[in-house]
Amino acid sequence: MNGWNAYPIPPVIAEKIKGERFETDAIGRSDSAVLLFADRVLKIEKTSAVSDREHAVLSWLDGKLRAPRVLAFARMNGFNYLLMTRLKGKMAFEADMTEREISAKLAEGILLLRNTDVRDCPETRDLRSVLRDAKQRMASGALQGKRPQTQEFSDFASLYAYLAENIPTEEPVFSHGDYCLPNVFLSDEGIGFLDLGSACVMDKDYDVFMCLWSMRYNFVTLGGMSEDCFEACKRTFFETLGEPENEEKLRFHRLLDEFFI
Numbered sequence: 249m250n251g252w253n254a255y256p257i258p259p260v261i262a263e264k265i266k267g268e269r270f271e272t273d274a275i276g277r278s279d280s281a282v283l284l285f286a287d288r289v290l291k292i293e294k295t296s297a298v299s300d301r302e303h304a305v306l307s308w309l310d311g312k313l314r315a316p317r318v319l320a321f322a323r324m325n326g327f328n329y330l331l332m333t334r335l336k337g338k339m340a341f342e343a344d345m346t347e348r349e350i351s352a353k354l355a356e357g358i359l360l361l362r363n364t365d366v367r368d369c370p371e372t373r374d375l376r377s378v379l380r381d382a383k384q385r386m387a388s389g390a391l392q393g394k395r396p397q398t399q400e401f402s403d404f405a406s407l408y409a410y411l412a413e414n415i416p417t418e419e420p421v422f423s424h425g426d427y428c429l430p431n432v433f434l435s436d437e438g439i440g441f442l443d444l445g446s447a448c449v450m451d452k453d454y455d456v457f458m459c460l461w462s463m464r465y466n467f468v469t470l471g472g473m474s475e476d477c478f479e480a481c482k483r484t485f486f487e488t489l490g491e492p493e494n495e496e497k498l499r500f501h502r503l504l505d506e507f508f509i
Contacts, residue, residue, distance in 0.1 A: 257290075258322035261331050265290065284334065288319065291330045299328040302445035304370040306332065309447075312364050314433075314440040335442065337435025341466045345434075347473065351463065351481040355488035357432050357439045358455050364422040371448035375415050375504070382408060382507035396506045404507065411504055416451075416497050423450035428462035453494055457501035459485075 257265075265285060273282040280293035293299050306318050316332035323329070340350055385391055391404050401407040424431065425446025433440035460482065467473040467481060486493055 256324070258324045258329055260322050261290065261320045261329050264320055264331060287334050289316065289332050289334045291332070292327055295323055295326055295328050298445040299330070301371055301447070302443075303328065303330055305444050305447045306330075308368065308370055309364075309444070313360060314438050315444060316442070335433045335435075335440040336437060337433040337440060340429040340432040340434055343434045347467050347471075347477070347481050348484045350429075350434075351485040352488040353434055353439060354427075354429070354432060354459050354463070355485045357441070358427065358459065358489060360439060361424055361427075361441070361455060362421040362452055366420070366422050366449045369422060369449050372420070373448045373450050374420070375418055375451060375500075378504060379408070379412060379415070382411075382504065385507050391507065396503075397509070398503060398506065400503075407503060407506060411500065414500065416500050418451040419453075420449050421452040423448060423452070423455050424458075425450065425454070427455040427458040429466050451497075451501075453497045454501055456489070456494075457498050457505070460498070461502075 265288065268285050270283040270285045270290075273284050280291075283290040283292070291299075291302075303318065303321050306316060309315050310317055314335070316335060318330065318332050320331040321329065338344075340354060343350055343353070345353070386404055386408065394404070395402065396404060396407050398407075401410065424441060424444065425448055426443060431441065431443045433442060463481060463485070464478065468475070468478050473481075482493070
């Protein structure tokens with residue numbers, strides 16, 4: 249399609265894509281859109297901390313990892329317009345591989361992220377800052393009427409108190425921040441990363457937590473995989489990662505994530 253009238257484009261970007269055909273890919277919010285060109289992507293979304301962070305992180309990542317390269321950026325009428333290169337390949341859950349092979353690739357991707365030099369990274373988040381955000385969500389009423397999904401705690405106040413008293417030792421690395429199968433691109437060119445609006449320097453086990461959640465959702469919930477087969481995928485994942493599963497740290501991340509579901 250080539251329906252430009254639906255998308256008012258800032259001149260600095262319009263001149264780079266004038267007359268080119270595109271398809272639209274909704275990203276889950278009615279006030280946001282992704283325009284897919286042959287070799288480029290234009291992401292349009294409300295100006296926010298997340299959309300600003302994605303521009304900053306992608307600019308910083310240029311040459312460090314296989315990720316979209318920023319071609320142009322503009323703000324107009326309360327929206328961010330991010331024009332970037334389009335990665336080749338397939339999302340991890342669509343890859344022509346077995347689930348165990350995908351599990352190994354996902355672990356390799358985490359190692360690539362961890363090995364990225366974080367000097368001058370524009371975004372950093374430690375667990376105390378995430379806890380402050382969790383406390384603010386409680387104070388704002390965003391969690392009113394909700395209860396934690398875990399059966400261990402009856403309310404968010406008691407869950408917060410537990411987490412604040414049990415902050416684990418952090419190991420900061422470059423973190424994707426939303427390391428799910430749709431955000432990992434696999435191709436003959438290597439492993440690529442999409443949707444980096446939550447990327448920052450953060451504890452190394454957060455991406456592991458998110459990845460295991462996404463593996464279970466895609467392999468078991470959607471794919472009907474048995475628990476035995478899923479455990480085999482987890483073993484492959486941790487063997488490739490070169491470390492044992494840190495159950496205590498992963499539990500902390502899982503409980504903290506309750507405030508943001």
